[in-house]
Amino acid sequence: xxxxxxxxxxxxxxxxxxxxxxxxxxxxxxxxxxxxxxxxxxxxxxxxxxxxxxxxxxxxxxxxxxxxxxxxxxxxxxxxxxxxxxxxxxxxxxxxxxxxxxxxxxxxxxxxxxxxxxxxxxxxxxxxxxxxxxxxxxxxxxxxxxxxxxxxxxxxxxxxxxxxxxxxxxxxxxxxxxxxxxxxxxxxxxxxxxxxxxxxxxxxxxxxxxxxxxxxxxxxxxxxxxxxxxxxxxxxxxxxxxxxxxxxxxxxxxxxxxxxxxxxxxxxxxxxxxxxxxxxxxxxxxxxxxxxxxxxxxxxxxxxxxxxxxxxxxxxxxxxxxxxxxxxxxxxxxxxxxxx
Amino acid sequence: xxxxxxxxxxxxxxxxxxxxxxxxxxxxxxxxxxxxxxxxxxxxxxxxxxxxxxxxxxxxxxxxxxxxxxxxxxxxxxxxxxxxxxxxxxxxxxxxxxxxxxxxxxxxxxxxxxxxxxxxxxxxxxxxxxxxxxxxxxxxxxxxxxxxxxxxxxxxxxxxxxxxxxxxxxxxxxxxxxxxxxxxxxxxxxxxxxxxxxxxxxxxxxxxxxxxxxxxxxxxxxxxxxxxxxxxxxxxxxxxxxxxxxxxxxxxxxxxxxxxxxxxxxxxxxxxxxxx
Amino acid sequence: xxxxxxxxxxxxxxxxxxxxxxxxxxxxxxxxxxxxxxxxxxxxxxxxxxxxxxxxxxxxxxxxxxxxxxxxxxxxxxxxxxxxxxxxxxxxxxxxxxxxxxxxxxxxxxxxxxxxxxxxxxxxxxxxxxxxxxxxxxxxxxxxxxxxxxxxxxxxxxxxxxxxxxxxxxxxxxxxxxxxxxxxxxxxxxxxxxxxxxxxxxxxxxxxxxxxxxxxxxxxxxxxxxxxxxxxxxxxxxxxxxxxxxxxxxxxxxxxxxxxxxxxxxxxxxxxxxxxxxxxxxxxxxxxxxxxxxxxxxxxxxxxxxxxxxxxxxxxxxxxxxxxxxxxxxxxxxxxxxxxxxxxxxxxxxxxxxxxxxx
Numbered sequence: 001x002x003x004x005x006x007x008x009x010x011x012x013x014x015x016x017x018x019x020x021x022x023x024x025x026x027x028x029x030x031x032x033x034x035x036x037x038x039x040x041x042x043x044x045x046x047x048x049x050x051x052x053x054x055x056x057x058x059x060x061x062x063x064x065x066x067x068x069x070x071x072x073x074x075x076x077x078x079x080x081x082x083x084x085x086x087x088x089x090x091x092x093x094x095x096x097x098x099x100x101x102x103x104x105x106x107x108x109x110x111x112x113x114x115x116x117x118x119x120x121x122x123x124x125x126x127x128x129x130x131x132x133x134x135x136x137x138x139x140x141x142x143x144x145x146x147x148x149x150x151x152x153x154x155x156x157x158x159x160x161x162x163x164x165x166x167x168x169x170x171x172x173x174x175x176x177x178x179x180x181x182x183x184x185x186x187x188x189x190x191x192x193x194x195x196x197x198x199x200x201x202x203x204x205x206x207x208x209x210x211x212x213x214x215x216x217x218x219x220x221x222x223x224x225x226x227x228x229x230x231x232x233x234x235x236x237x238x239x240x241x242x243x244x245x246x247x248x249x250x251x252x253x254x255x256x257x258x259x260x261x262x263x264x265x266x267x268x269x270x271x272x273x274x275x276x277x278x279x280x281x282x283x284x285x286x287x288x289x290x291x292x293x294x295x296x297x298x299x300x301x302x303x304x305x306x307x308x309x310x311x312x313x314x315x316x317x318x319x320x321x322x323x324x325x326x327x328x329x330x331x332x333x334x335x336x337x338x339x340x
Numbered sequence: 341x342x343x344x345x346x347x348x349x350x351x352x353x354x355x356x357x358x359x360x361x362x363x364x365x366x367x368x369x370x371x372x373x374x375x376x377x378x379x380x381x382x383x384x385x386x387x388x389x390x391x392x393x394x395x396x397x398x399x400x401x402x403x404x405x406x407x408x409x410x411x412x413x414x415x416x417x418x419x420x421x422x423x424x425x426x427x428x429x430x431x432x433x434x435x436x437x438x439x440x441x442x443x444x445x446x447x448x449x450x451x452x453x454x455x456x457x458x459x460x461x462x463x464x465x466x467x468x469x470x471x472x473x474x475x476x477x478x479x480x481x482x483x484x485x486x487x488x489x490x491x492x493x494x495x496x497x498x499x500x501x502x503x504x505x506x507x508x509x510x511x512x513x514x515x516x517x518x519x520x521x522x523x524x525x526x527x528x529x530x531x532x533x534x535x536x537x538x539x540x541x542x543x544x545x546x547x548x549x550x551x552x553x554x555x556x557x558x559x560x561x562x563x564x565x566x567x568x569x570x571x572x573x574x575x576x577x578x579x580x581x582x583x584x585x586x587x588x589x590x591x592x593x594x595x596x597x598x599x600x601x602x603x604x605x606x607x608x609x610x611x612x613x614x615x616x
Numbered sequence: 617x618x619x620x621x622x623x624x625x626x627x628x629x630x631x632x633x634x635x636x637x638x639x640x641x642x643x644x645x646x647x648x649x650x651x652x653x654x655x656x657x658x659x660x661x662x663x664x665x666x667x668x669x670x671x672x673x674x675x676x677x678x679x680x681x682x683x684x685x686x687x688x689x690x691x692x693x694x695x696x697x698x699x700x701x702x703x704x705x706x707x708x709x710x711x712x713x714x715x716x717x718x719x720x721x722x723x724x725x726x727x728x729x730x731x732x733x734x735x736x737x738x739x740x741x742x743x744x745x746x747x748x749x750x751x752x753x754x755x756x757x758x759x760x761x762x763x764x765x766x767x768x769x770x771x772x773x774x775x776x777x778x779x780x781x782x783x784x785x786x787x788x789x790x791x792x793x794x795x796x797x798x799x800x801x802x803x804x805x806x807x808x809x810x811x812x813x814x815x816x817x818x819x820x821x822x823x824x825x826x827x828x829x830x831x832x833x834x835x836x837x838x839x840x841x842x843x844x845x846x847x848x849x850x851x852x853x854x855x856x857x858x859x860x861x862x863x864x865x866x867x868x869x870x871x872x873x874x875x876x877x878x879x880x881x882x883x884x885x886x887x888x889x890x891x892x893x894x895x896x897x898x899x900x901x902x903x904x905x906x907x908x909x910x911x912x913x914x915x916x917x918x919x920x921x922x923x924x925x926x927x928x929x930x931x932x933x934x935x936x937x938x939x940x941x942x943x944x945x946x947x948x949x950x951x952x953x954x955x956x957x958x959x960x961x962x963x964x965x966x967x968x969x970x971x972x973x974x975x
Contacts, residue, residue, distance in 0.1 A: 506708065506710060508706045508708060508710035509710050509712060511672075511675070511677050511697065511704070511706075511710070512704065512706060512710040512711075512712075512771075513698075513712075513723070513727075514676070514677070514696070514697035514698040515675055515676075515697055515698070515700075515702060515703065515704045515772075516698075516703075516723050516724035516727055516771065516772075516774075516775055517698050517699070517701070517724050517727040517728045517775055518698055518723070518724075518727040519698060519727075520698075522727055526712075526723070527712055530714045531713070531714060607714075
């Protein structure tokens with residue numbers, strides 16, 4: 001062993017020793033949760049982990065994994081789940097249910113049960129955040145749009161920023177657009193027909209991650225997006241307003257689930273309970289995260305198109321069991337139709 | 341002998357093994373990896389759209405190579421003739437893009453190329469155009485930004501060859517009556533060709549696989565192989581098809597790189613005159 | 617060696633008050649030099665004396681601050697290097713490594729538009745002239761140092777230069793090869809009637825090749841003269857010290873000679889005021905050893921003796937500590953190390969007396 005590596009090893013051992021010392025003797029163990037890398041991981045590290053630690057002496061260990069990776073990693077583990085909890089959007093959630101990757105959840109075990117609005121929990125999981133999707137536009141440059149079809153009309157179309165079926169919010173927005181032209185949850189054909197007519201005028205066809213930047217730089221002045229993005233941009237001083245289209249704003253939830261075969265189920269419940277508790281939900285609904293809360297006890301931010309969470313049950317929702325099998329084809333179709 | 345064996349094993353474990361797994365995954369017919377078959381290969385190979393994406397990706401790489409060479413070669417020539425102080429300044433400016441994250445660089449280009457960006461403010465301000473130019477979400481804009489982002493990869497090998505270039509050769513050429521252009525094409529270019537080829541190779545490999553720049557600056561209407569891999573792997577969860585696209589990307593980019601490297605080796609071989 | 621088809625009419629080169637500065641450093645300070653047609657002049661001096669700067673300014677690689685360079689009386693200062701028709705052989709030869717020997721030689725011909733069989737014949741002729749006809753298709757890296765130099769020479773001559781500049785051309789060669797190449801270049805230069813400038817820091821090289829030598833120091837020409845002149849009559853103590861081996865004897869002038877610090881009085885015609893401090897420079901062959909004491913001989917202690925060709929070079933030490941070198945015939949009496957003897961001027965010796973300087 002070289003001097004350097006021996007020193008590194010000693011330092012490592014010392015660090016482990018210190019960690020062991022700071023860990024209280026009565027620790028009730030830990031829970032391992034998969035979490036989306038980036039903002040979600042930061043938010044949970046900052047607000048969920050301390051609560052778990054303080055109230056239950058549970059250490060929260062997080063694995064940064066995208067939805068696809070969570071499903072695939074679980075599948076590869078064959079019976080010994082690599083983490084205790086999932087966090088998933090509606091599409092991957094259906095895939096995971098189909099593949100039998102979740103334990104059933106008993107809502108009654110959650111202390112915050114009474115605070116969960118209708119439709120935000122079921123036998124498979126509990127929402128930890130919601131997204132409300134609609135149209136965002138720059139009020140200084142464009143008149144207020146009223147419906148999805150305004151996106152494809154003058155004067156909005158020449159300032160429109162489009163994204164495809166790559167994200168949940170993009171997919172549901174395009175479905176809603178299709179519905180205006182006679183399409184449905186399973187038929188987005190009108191989108192391709194109608195968008196193709198005006199494609200030459202469209203200001204930008206961007207990747208979802210680039211859209212806030214493009215809007216901020218004035219490359220596009222209208223787009224479909226979620227309230228979270230609108231509030232974040234507004235917070236940075238960008239001229240942007242959220243509009244719920246006349247056919248209704250769209251909502252979907254991001255849910256937490258317990259992995260099938262988890263040996264840590266009690267702690268997993270505590271983790272979920274902490275994530276949906278009012279103080280955590282309040283913190284996540286504020287800067288810089290601006291999540292839409294899922295706890296009735298949290299006051300709603302000014303930018304949201306509803307006064308209470310229960311109103312959300314009137315928002316448009318979608319059946320991802322139907323969408324999932326079609327989505328890969330839509331993505332492929334979008335590539336081909338939009339390609340220059 | 342000592343470190344060769346562990347290094348070889350590490351190479352096997354961290355490089356060859358994942359590559360073999362990638363190849364293996366590509367021969368599954370379903371996204372749950374249960375049925376073997378050539379379905380995903382057939383799906384890719386017998387579809388002209390996919391071939392267009394391959395062509396567009398390789399062309400993007402070649403355009404980035406041409407642009408970096410056209411700008412980088414004069415810069416390298418200026419660098420060669422500069423004083424040590426200015427050589428350090430030029431080197432720092434050239435390498436600076438490497439010191440910032442690719443995300444920062446890419447978003448900076450949105451600010452520069454956008455409708456209300458620096459370039460358009462200049463163009464509109466000077467009255468060169470009535471409407472803002474469309475630069476973002478075009479291949480032109482993408483090539484412009486890749487040129488800046490990939491420039492260090494061209495310059496570093498090129499400058500190392502330039503630094504070893506015997507300045508007497510330039511004087512010799514001039515004293516024999518050659519114009520500066522003749523000197524450039526008959527003496528300088530053949531002699532720096534190996535460095536130029538090495539740089540071009542890095543730029544090509546980097547530009548064809550620049551997922552972030554391609555998707556953020558190029559936008560949704562320009563489809564290249566890396567974004568296809570991302571879509572298939574991360575959104576559609578169709579790993580076998582993603583593996584097919586990844587292998588096509590690897591093979592096609594490697595093929596072009598082999599050609600560039602061969603050209604550089606031929607030029608280099610001529611210089612060192614191993615064969616009579 | 618076949619006679620070359622092209623003949624080189626001799627051209628004259630005139631350098632007039634040439635000054636070159638690098639930033640605040642004056643590399644050449646109003647240097648003037650005239651080279652006659654068919655003449656070869658060596659620029660000799662230590663590194664940093666300005667000899668290479670002078671050569672590169674003539675070639676057009678450096679622009680002077682002031683002064684003029686003319687060939688055959690016509691100024692070439694406004695011409696870029698590629699239109700001066702000045703041939704150069706570089707110290708490292710600077711052959712194009714990616715081209716064959718023939719292509720190297722043909723480079724200048726192609727550059728001025730000469731192509732086809734005529735140019736090829738000219739290349740073949742030049743390669744014959746430097747005895748490299750058989751190696752025409754080789755690459756420079758496959759040649760020996762001497763062969764590379766011949767290629768460099770043939771390449772420079774291909775453009776029929778009015779002036780040939782040789783920048784330390786022999787420095788990279790083996791000692792044994794060096795003399796051969798010096799002879800060959802001198803023969804070619806004579807045969808072709810070339811006007812040439814040779815830059816060197818090697819006095820033997822300058823002596824054996826040049827018609828005249830310009831000894832340079834600190835951006836000036838200290839002395840310009842034939843090899844014999846600069847050897848026998850050095851104009852400055854620097855020239856005396858730089859050319860050949862020189863003994864320096866501190867002395868004081870008298871009315872009709874000098875009194876050596878080492879303890880002897882020599883009769884010597886001079887123009888310095890009596891009683892002034894001076895330095896007598898004497899070549900080793902101008903000193904001799906004697907057994908007996910005399911007024912014009914001074915005592916020395918014998919040091920090492922090294923046989924060198926037909927002579928022996930011996931070191932002796934004077935009583936004032938001055939070390940001297942002198943030559944004596946091989947067959948002279950063998951004297952022992954440490955023995956005492958007397959040193960005197962050899963018959964017919966003409967030492968040079970310089971006023972004392974602090975250098």
